[in-house]
Amino acid sequence: xxxxxxxxxxxxxxVAEAELVEWHVKAGDPVKEDxxxxxxxxxxxxxxxxxxVTGTVVxxxxxxxxxxxxxxxxxxxxxxxxxxxxxxxxxxxxxPAKATDxxxxxxxxxxxxVTKAASVLRHxxxxxxxxxxxxxxxxxxxxESGVDLRQLKGSGPAGRILRDDVELFIARGxxxxxxxxxxxxxxxxxxxxTGLRRRIAExxxxxxxxxxxxxxxxxxxxxxxxxxxATMNRDxxxxxxxxxxxxxxxxAIVKAVAEQPNVNATFDDDKGILTRHGGVHIxxxxxxxxxxxxxxVKNAEARGIWDCATEMGRLADAARAGTATRDELSGSTITIxxxxxxxxxxxxxxxNHPEVAIVGVNKxxxxxxxxxxxxxxxxxxxxxxxxxxxxIDGWDAATFVQRVRVLLETPALIFIEx
Amino acid sequence: xKEIVCKLLVIGAGPGGYVCAIRAGQLGLDTVxxxxxxxxxxxxxxxxxxxxxxxxxxxxxxxxxxxxAGKNAMGIRVEAASIDLARTIAWKDGIVGRLNGGVSxxxxxARVKIVHGRATFRDGKTVEVETEVGMQVVRAETVVIATxxxxxxLAALPFRGRVISSTEALSLAExxxxxxxxxxxxxGLELGTAFAKLGSExxxxxxxxxxxxxxxxxxxxxxxxxxxxxxxxxLTGAKAKGLSDDGNALAVETSDGxxxxxxxxxxxxxxxxxxxxxxxxxxxxxxxxxGPYLRIDDRCRTSMRGVYAIGxxxxxxxxxxxxxxxxEMVAEIVAGKQRAWDKRCIxxxxxxxxxxxxxxxxxxxxxxxxxxxxVGQFPFSANGRAMTMVSEEGFVxxxxxxxxxxxxxxxxxxxxxxxxxxxxxxxxxxGARLEDLAGTIHAHPTRSEAVQEAALKALGHALHI
Numbered sequence: 001x002x003x004x005x006x007x008x009x010x011x012x013x014x015v016a017e018a019e020l021v022e023w024h025v026k027a028g029d030p031v032k033e034d035x036x037x038x039x040x041x042x043x044x045x046x047x048x049x050x051x052x053v054t055g056t057v058v059x060x061x062x063x064x065x066x067x068x069x070x071x072x073x074x075x076x077x078x079x080x081x082x083x084x085x086x087x088x089x090x091x092x093x094x095x096p097a098k099a100t101d102x103x104x105x106x107x108x109x110x111x112x113x114v115t116k117a118a119s120v121l122r123h124x125x126x127x128x129x130x131x132x133x134x135x136x137x138x139x140x141x142x143x144e145s146g147v148d149l150r151q152l153k154g155s156g157p158a159g160r161i162l163r164d165d166v167e168l169f170i171a172r173g174x175x176x177x178x179x180x181x182x183x184x185x186x187x188x189x190x191x192x193x194t195g196l197r198r199r200i201a202e203x204x205x206x207x208x209x210x211x212x213x214x215x216x217x218x219x220x221x222x223x224x225x226x227x228x229x230a231t232m233n234r235d236x237x238x239x240x241x242x243x244x245x246x247x248x249x250x251x252a253i254v255k256a257v258a259e260q261p262n263v264n265a266t267f268d269d270d271k272g273i274l275t276r277h278g279g280v281h282i283x284x285x286x287x288x289x290x291x292x293x294x295x296x297v298k299n300a301e302a303r304g305i306w307d308c309a310t311e312m313g314r315l316a317d318a319a320r321a322g323t324a325t326r327d328e329l330s331g332s333t334i335t336i337x338x339x340x341x342x343x344x345x346x347x348x349x350x351x352n353h354p355e356v357a358i359v360g361v362n363k364x365x366x367x368x369x370x371x372x373x374x375x376x377x378x379x380x381x382x383x384x385x386x387x388x389x390x391x392i393d394g395w396d397a398a399t400f401v402q403r404v405r406v407l408l409e410t411p412a413l414i415f416i417e418x
Numbered sequence: 419x420k421e422i423v424c425k426l427l428v429i430g431a432g433p434g435g436y437v438c439a440i441r442a443g444q445l446g447l448d449t450v451x452x453x454x455x456x457x458x459x460x461x462x463x464x465x466x467x468x469x470x471x472x473x474x475x476x477x478x479x480x481x482x483x484x485x486x487a488g489k490n491a492m493g494i495r496v497e498a499a500s501i502d503l504a505r506t507i508a509w510k511d512g513i514v515g516r517l518n519g520g521v522s523x524x525x526x527x528a529r530v531k532i533v534h535g536r537a538t539f540r541d542g543k544t545v546e547v548e549t550e551v552g553m554q555v556v557r558a559e560t561v562v563i564a565t566x567x568x569x570x571x572l573a574a575l576p577f578r579g580r581v582i583s584s585t586e587a588l589s590l591a592e593x594x595x596x597x598x599x600x601x602x603x604x605x606g607l608e609l610g611t612a613f614a615k616l617g618s619e620x621x622x623x624x625x626x627x628x629x630x631x632x633x634x635x636x637x638x639x640x641x642x643x644x645x646x647x648x649x650x651x652x653l654t655g656a657k658a659k660g661l662s663d664d665g666n667a668l669a670v671e672t673s674d675g676x677x678x679x680x681x682x683x684x685x686x687x688x689x690x691x692x693x694x695x696x697x698x699x700x701x702x703x704x705x706x707x708x709g710p711y712l713r714i715d716d717r718c719r720t721s722m723r724g725v726y727a728i729g730x731x732x733x734x735x736x737x738x739x740x741x742x743x744x745x746e747m748v749a750e751i752v753a754g755k756q757r758a759w760d761k762r763c764i765x766x767x768x769x770x771x772x773x774x775x776x777x778x779x780x781x782x783x784x785x786x787x788x789x790x791x792x793v794g795q796f797p798f799s800a801n802g803r804a805m806t807m808v809s810e811e812g813f814v815x816x817x818x819x820x821x822x823x824x825x826x827x828x829x830x831x832x833x834x835x836x837x838x839x840x841x842x843x844x845x846x847x848x849g850a851r852l853e854d855l856a857g858t859i860h861a862h863p864t865r866s867e868a869v870q871e872a873a874l875k876a877l878g879h880a881l882h883i
Contacts (some may be wrong), residue, residue: 025677129761129872133824133849134849135847135848135849136847136848139760141759143756143757143758144755144756146756156849157822157851157853157854158819158823158824158849158851159822159824160849233701242701244704340704341704341721341722366541
C-alpha cells in the first residue's frame with residue numbers, strides 16, 4: 001500500500017498562498033478519484049481541489065481558516081499502488097489523467113476493501129437531511145407547542161418521536177411553555193470568520209476607516225421610466241433578459257460621469273494620486289449564499305441597455321454559482337448597491353475602496369406627489385449615494401446625483417447620443 | 419364599483435385556491451376568491467376529473483369490445499358494441515357541472531365571496547377584476563396566488579386546427595381515426611390509451627428513450643406491454659418536427675435521423691405544463707423565481723410580504739392534492755396558526771392501463787440519498803383477487819431502511835392500484851416500519867394483501883410466494 005500526498009496546487013494568478021475554507025473529507029474517509037476533497041479561497045475566487053487518486057484519507061494538513069502556501073502538503077491518502085506524491089494541477093479536470101496511469105487490475109483489487117468500508121460507514125451515519133420521524137398529529141402538536149422536533153430523540157420504533165416524547169420534553173422544561181418571544185436566552189456562540197466573510201469584514205473596515213464618507217439622498221420620480229421599462233419588457237425578444245431598473249441606472253451613470261470625471265475614479269491615498277478612468281466599469285453589489293460579492297460590468301459606456309442587462313444577469317448568476325472569475329470580480333471604477341424589493345427608504349452605502357463613489361438604490365414605492373393642483377400617485381425611488389469627501393465636495397456630489405435624477409425622470413435623455 | 423376590502427384574497431379557484439378559501443372561511447377570515455372560469459380549475463374542468471371520466475368510459479367500452487371479439491376469459495359475449503361519443507362527453511360534462519356547483523356551494527357555505535372575472539395585480543395587495551358588470555377593485559391584507567398552469571405549446575406545433583391540447587381532447591365531438599400523441603408522459607399516455615380503447619389508431623411520439631421517463635423501468639414495463647396489446651404504436655427517441663405541408667400528417671424525426679410522416683386526424687400535444695404567470699400583473703410584482711416558477715419557502719411565502727403562492731405556479735409536482743394541502747396550510751397560517759410544510763411524501767398516480775402509484779422514495783432515489791435499503795416486491799400474479807379480476811399484471815414494491823426497517827417508499831403498478839395510494843401515504847407519514855405493514859391484517863381477498871406480502875418479503879418471509 002502506497003501513500004499519496006496531495007499538495008496545495010498552484011491556483012494561478014500569481015497567488016502564493018490560499019485560505020482553506022472547507023474540508024469535504026476527514027481522516028479515515030474513503031475517497032474516489034475526482035472527488036472534491038477541499039475548497040480553498042484566493043483573493044476572490046474559490047477553487048475546489050479534487051483527489052487524483054482513490055484511497056483512504058490518513059492525514060489532513062490544515063484547519064479551516066488556515067492559510068496554506070502553494071506546494072505545501074495538504075492531504076495524505078493511502079492508495080493501493082506505489083505512487084507516493086503528486087501535485088494537483090490547477091484546472092481540476094486535468095488532474096485525474098495522471099492517476100489513471102496505474103494498471104487497472106491493481107486498482108480493482110485494492111479498492112475493494114475501501115468500497116466495503118464505505119458501505120459500513122454509510123450504514124452508521126444518519127441519513128442526510130432527514131426530517132424528524134413523527135406522525136402528522138405529533139408534528140402538529142409539537143409545532144403548536146413551540147417544540148423543534150429536531151431536538152428530540154424518539155422512543156418509538158425506528159426512532160419515531162411519539163406524543164409522549166414531546167410531552168416529556170416540555171415537562172422537563174426544555175421548552176418554555178410561554179411563547180418563545182419573551183423567554184430569557186443566555187447562550188452565546190462564537191463563530192470564526194473565514195473565507196468570503198472575513199474578506200468582506202476586512203474590506204469594509206478598510207473602506208470606512210480610510211474614507212471620510214458623505215452620503216446624499218435624493219428622491220427620483222420613476223413613473224416615466226417604469227412605464228418605459230414595462231413596455232420594453234413586454235415587447236422584448238425571447239433571447240433578451242427582463243430589464244430591471246439597474247441597466248437604466250447604469251446608462252444614466254455613464255452619462256453623468258462623462259460630465260464629472262472625478263466621480264468615476266480611484267484614489268490611491270498612500271501615493272496621493274487620483275486616477276480618472278475613461279472606461280466606466282460598474283460594480284454591482286450582489287448577495288450570494290456565502291455573502292456579498294461585487295461582479296463588475298466592464299465598459300458600461302460601450303454597452304446598450306440590453307447588453308448591460310445581459311452582462312449583469314450573466315455575472316450575477318456566475319457570482320451566485322461561485323464560478324465568477326477574479327477578473328469578473330475586480331476592476332470596478334464605481335459601484336451600484338441595490339437590495340431590490342428590500343431596498344428600504346434610505347441607506348448609507350459604504351464606498352468600494354479605492355473607488356470614490358457608490359450609488360445606492362432604494363425601493364420604488366407609490367407616493368403622493370403635489371402636481372400644483374392636487375396630489376397624484378407617483379412611483380418614487382430614493383437614491384442614497386456616498387462619496388469620498390476628500391475628492392468630491394458636497395456641491396459636486398449633489399450635482400452628480402441631480403444629473404442622474406434628471407436622466408432617470410426623463411428616460412429619453414438616457415438614449416439620446418451626444 | 420365600490421372597492422372590496424378583505425383580509426384574504428385568493429386568486430384562482432382551482433383545487434389549491436378553493437380549498438384555501440374554504441378553510442379560511444371556516445376559520446372566520448373575511449375571504450374573497452377571484453376566478454375567471456368555472457370554479458375547480460384545471461383539475462375539475464379540463465384535467466383530473468374529466469380525463470378520469472373519459473378513461474373510465476373507454477375502459478368499459480374497450481372491455482365490451484373484447485367480449486365482442488370473443489376474447490373474454492370469463493365467457494361473456496355480446497352481439498354488438500357501439501359508443502355514442504356525444505353522449506359520453508355530455509355525461510362527463512354532467513359530472514363536471516355537478517362538481518362546479520359543489521365547489522361554489524362549499525365556498526358559499528364557508529361565507530367566501532366569489533368574484534367572477536380575470537384578476538390583474540395593481541400592486542402586491544390590490545387587484546383589478548374585469549367582471550361582466552365592470553371593473554371591481556379588491557384590496558386585501560394577504561394575497562394567495564393560485565393561478566395554476568397551462569399546457570406547454572410547441573413552437574413547431576401551435577394549438578390550432580388539428581393540433582390540440584389535453585383540454586380540447588377531453589371535449590372532442592368526433593373520434594379521431596388516427597391520433598398522434600406528442601409526449602409520452604402520464605397525460606399523453608392516459609389519453610392516448612383511452613382513445614385507443616374507444617377505437618382510434620394511436621401513435622405516441624416521445625423524445626426520451628423511455629415513455630413515462632420519471633418512473634423506473636420496472637414500473638413502466640407493464641404499461642408499455644399493455645400499450646402494445648392495445649395496438650398503440652410507441653416511437654421513443656423521436657422528435658415531432660411539425661405538420662406536413664398539406665397538414666394531414668405529423669413529421670417526425672426518429673433516433674436514426676430519418677424523417678417519417680405519421681398521418682393524423684388529430685395531433686395531441688402533451689409535453690408538459692407551464693405556470694400561468696404572464697398577463698395577470700404577477701410579472702410586474704418582481705417576485706423571486708425558481709426557474710419559471712414562483713419561489714416559495716416552507717410556508718408558501720413568496721419574496722413579497724403578505725403574498726403567498728400555492729399549486730402549479732410554485733412548480734413540480736403539479737398535483738391537485740399538493741395544491742390542496744398547500745392551500746389548507748396557508749389559510750391556517752393566515753389565521754395565525756403555527757404551520758409549515760412538513761409532509762414526508764406526496765403520492766402520485768398515473769391512470770394508465772395498468773395504473774402506477776408511487777409514494778416516497780424509489781429504490782434508486784433512496785440509494786442516491788445514501789440509504790442502505792431493503793426492497794420487497796410482490797407480484798399480483800400471486801394474488802387471488804387479481805386473478806378473479808382477470809388482471810394479474812403488476813406488483814407492489816416497498817423500499818425500507820436496512821437498519822431500522824423504516825418504510826421510505828411504496829410503489830405499485832397494476833389494475834386499480836390508485837386506491838392503494840392512501841395506505842402508501844399513510845404508512846410513510848406515520849413513520850411505519852416493515853413490521854408495521856407486515857403486522858397489519860389486510861382483508862382477504864383484496865389486492866391490498868400484496869402490500870403486506872411485499873413487506874413480509876422485504877423481511878425475508880413472504881407467505882404466498
